[in-house]
Structures are given as C-alpha cells and as structure tokens.
Amino acid sequence: MIDDFPDGAGLPGGLLLRSPIPEDQRRVLAVLDVWWAGFGGAAGSRERSLLLPRLFFQHFTDSSFVVERPDGALVAFLIGFLSQSQPEVAYIHFVGVDPALRRRGVGAFLYQRFFTLAAARGRTRVRCVTSPGNAASVAFHTGLGFQVDPGDAATADGVPVQQDYDGPGLPRVTFTRILTGPQEER
Numbered sequence: 001m002i003d004d005f006p007d008g009a010g011l012p013g014g015l016l017l018r019s020p021i022p023e024d025q026r027r028v029l030a031v032l033d034v035w036w037a038g039f040g041g042a043a044g045s046r047e048r049s050l051l052l053p054r055l056f057f058q059h060f061t062d063s064s065f066v067v068e069r070p071d072g073a074l075v076a077f078l079i080g081f082l083s084q085s086q087p088e089v090a091y092i093h094f095v096g097v098d099p100a101l102r103r104r105g106v107g108a109f110l111y112q113r114f115f116t117l118a119a120a121r122g123r124t125r126v127r128c129v130t131s132p133g134n135a136a137s138v139a140f141h142t143g144l145g146f147q148v149d150p151g152d153a154a155t156a157d158g159v160p161v162q163q164d165y166d167g168p169g170l171p172r173v174t175f176t177r178i179l180t181g182p183q184e185e186r
C-alpha cells in the first residue's frame with residue numbers, strides 16, 4: 001500500500017514512512033506513557049497498552065503506518081483498518097506523535113494518508129474515538145474535519161461524551177469524518 005509513497009515525502013525533516021512490522025509493537029508500547037504524558041494515571045497507562053496487542057502489527061499493517069527518523073528512531077504511528085462489517089467505514093484505532101515533533105503536521109499527514117487509502121478503497125466515512133479530557137486530541141480531530149458524535153453526557157468543556165462506550169467506566173468521545181470522494185485520493 002505504501003509502495004506508491006515510499007519515502008515520506010511531505011513529512012518534515014527527512015522523516016521516513018513505512019508499514020509496521022510485528023517487531024514495532026514493543027517499540028510503540030515503549031513510548032506510550034511518555035507520548036501521552038501519563039494521561040489518566042496508572043489506569044490510563046494500562047488501558048493504552050492493552051489497546052495495542054501484537055495482532056495490530058500482524059494483521060492490520062496494510063492500513064497502518066510508522067514514521068521514523070533517518071537513524072531509525074520512532075517518531076509517529078497510526079494504526080487503522082477498513083471495517084469488516086461496515087463497507088462504507090474506515091477506522092483509525094490509535095495515533096501518536098513524538099512530543100518533540102508536535103504541531104508540525106505529522107499527525108495531519110498520517111490522517112491524510114489514511115483518508116486517501118480509505119477513499120481509494122471505496123470508504124466514505126472515517127471513524128475514531130478518544131478519551132474525554134484529551135483536549136489536544138479533540139482539537140486535532142475537529143481541526144481535520146471530524147464531527148463529534150452525539151453523547152449522553154459532556155465534558156466540562158461541553159464536548160459530547162458517550163458514557164460506558166467501551167465498557168463500564170470507559171467513556172469515549174467518538175468522531176466521524178465524511179470522505180468527500182475523489183479529491184481525497186491525492
């Protein structure tokens with residue numbers, strides 16, 4: 001999938017884009033706490049690590065990305081897939097960017113790459129979720145054209161939340177972005 005875009009052109013500073021391999025899982029797990037700045041404390045840390053079992057680095061690699069510096073250091077990842085059950089939907093499961101490289105367009109680049117891939121495979125909607133209180137994530141997603149789905153509660157900032165979305169005591173903010181068609185296929 002990334003063969004038509006092998007070198008990460010468009011990324012800042014000579015960064016390189018490729019598909020993940022199983023050995024990347026431990027590298028991604030190793031950065032989660034630092035990149036999420038301990039968001040959610042010990043429970044948040046455990047939740048995040050359990051969200052990335054090895055299977056994502058084995059069976060979802062064609063629609064996922066890692067970004068590295070020329071020296072091989074990991075600086076970003078996106079784990080996504082095409083829904084098996086909803087033929088119009090593509091889903092972004094997890095994304096992270098090294099704090100040292102934030103606000104330089106790396107996250108937006110990865111999302112645009114995923115939009116392009118999803119549109120080329122006939123998907124018309126991209127969906128994803130984040131944790132209530134992750135204001136940067138909400139700003140990032142809405143900035144990229146996602147709408148927050150309706151909720152049954154709201155954060156202090158008024159962001160709609162779906163309580164118990166991922167299980168008891170696991171609320172989520174959920175997002176949907178419409179893919180507008182061929183123009184996504186850049």
Ligand SMILES: CC(C)(COP(=O)(O)OP(=O)(O)OC[C@H]1O[C@@H](n2cnc3c(N)ncnc32)[C@H](O)[C@@H]1OP(=O)(O)O)[C@@H](O)C(=O)NCCC(=O)NCCS
Pocket residue numbers: 035036093094095096097098101102103104105106107108109129130131134135136137139140141143144
């Ligand atoms: C969310 C995250 C992936 C964004 O990555 P990034 O590479 O810094 O994002 P970009 O530089 O592409 O930002 C694109 C736009 O999103 C918005 N945005 C991104 N981060 C923002 C922030 N902290 N506050 C407000 N707006 C933000 C802005 O509109 C930005 O455009 P601008 O910089 O021109 O104003 C990154 O902050 C991150 O890894 N956070 C920790 C992990 C996480 O929360 N992941 C998402 C939930 S799974």
